[in-house]
Amino acid sequence: MTAPAIERLPEDFTRVLCVVAHPDDMEYGASAAVHHWTSRGVEVAYLLLTSGEAGMQSPPEVVGPLRAREQKDACAAVGVDQLTILDHPDGMLEPTLGLRRDIARVIRQFRPDVVVTGSWDVEAPWGLNQADHRAAGLATLDACRDADNTWVFPELATDEGLPKWGPTWLLVHGSDRPTHGVGLAEADVAAAVGSLGAHRAYLADLPEHPKPVEFIPEMLRGQGRALGTAHAVLFRGYRLRG
Numbered sequence: 272m273t274a275p276a277i278e279r280l281p282e283d284f285t286r287v288l289c290v291v292a293h294p295d296d297m298e299y300g301a302s303a304a305v306h307h308w309t310s311r312g313v314e315v316a317y318l319l320l321t322s323g324e325a326g327m328q329s330p331p332e333v334v335g336p337l338r339a340r341e342q343k344d345a346c347a348a349v350g351v352d353q354l355t356i357l358d359h360p361d362g363m364l365e366p367t368l369g370l371r372r373d374i375a376r377v378i379r380q381f382r383p384d385v386v387v388t389g390s391w392d393v394e395a396p397w398g399l400n401q402a403d404h405r406a407a408g409l410a411t412l413d414a415c416r417d418a419d420n421t422w423v424f425p426e427l428a429t430d431e432g433l434p435k436w437g438p439t440w441l442l443v444h445g446s447d448r449p450t451h452g453v454g455l456a457e458a459d460v461a462a463a464v465g466s467l468g469a470h471r472a473y474l475a476d477l478p479e480h481p482k483p484v485e486f487i488p489e490m491l492r493g494q495g496r497a498l499g500t501a502h503a504v505l506f507r508g509y510r511l512r513g
Contacts, residue, residue, distance in 0.1 A: 277450065294323040296319075309350030315353070327476045362402075364407060387442045394447070395447065419437030438511060449505035454500040467487060
């Protein structure tokens with residue numbers, strides 16, 4: 272059986288919301304697509320569900336603010352100036368109604384055409400997927416529908432003045448069954464390397480972690496082969512409307 276062809280993602284959108292669990296989650300390839308979009312005038316916002324405070328060996332009260340600063344630098348490297356970090360507990364994220372409501376709130380506030388998140392599969396192309404990543408992806412999937420439903424979280428409209436909004440696309444990064452791709456220029460690849468490199472203290476806390484320049488370009492080159500271009504970012508795309 273032949274594998275399905277990878278399609279180029281249509282670029283008829285103006286706003287993208289990226290929803291992930293931790294600082295650095297967008298920086299393992301997906302930020303290259305973000306730079307591609309922002310360089311063409313697309314407005315991109317990041318929503319992080321935790322501050323990643325359990326991701327280093329130092330105390331959480333030190334790590335959380337540190338990682339927030341590094342994420343701000345990572346965002347700047349790819350042209351993103353809208354960064355929201357929620358206070359859900361790192362390492363203990365669950366796809367609860369409360370988490371879904373928090374994501375749906377930001378979807379209604381920002382009104383994106385496209386929502387990007389990570390895979391909720393247990394197995395990912397790089398190995399076993401971390402629990403927070405799975406919870407973030409699943410909650411984001413559900414929140415896309417919640418945000419577009421008058422009768423789910425009606426208080427967002429009645430108490431907060433946020434009428435329903437439905438994104439057109441949900442893009443899942445890190446899927447082993449990609450359907451759509453974004454072709455990249457060399458500048459996008461370089462920006463992705465810089466965005467991961469902005470997490471200086473985090474990477475220094477992982478002495479065996481390869482340098483971003485040692486694997487990000489090659490990873491994007493491999494995805495480019497599937498799209499028939501020099502470099503690419505691949506997603507599993509779900510068209511939710513239209």
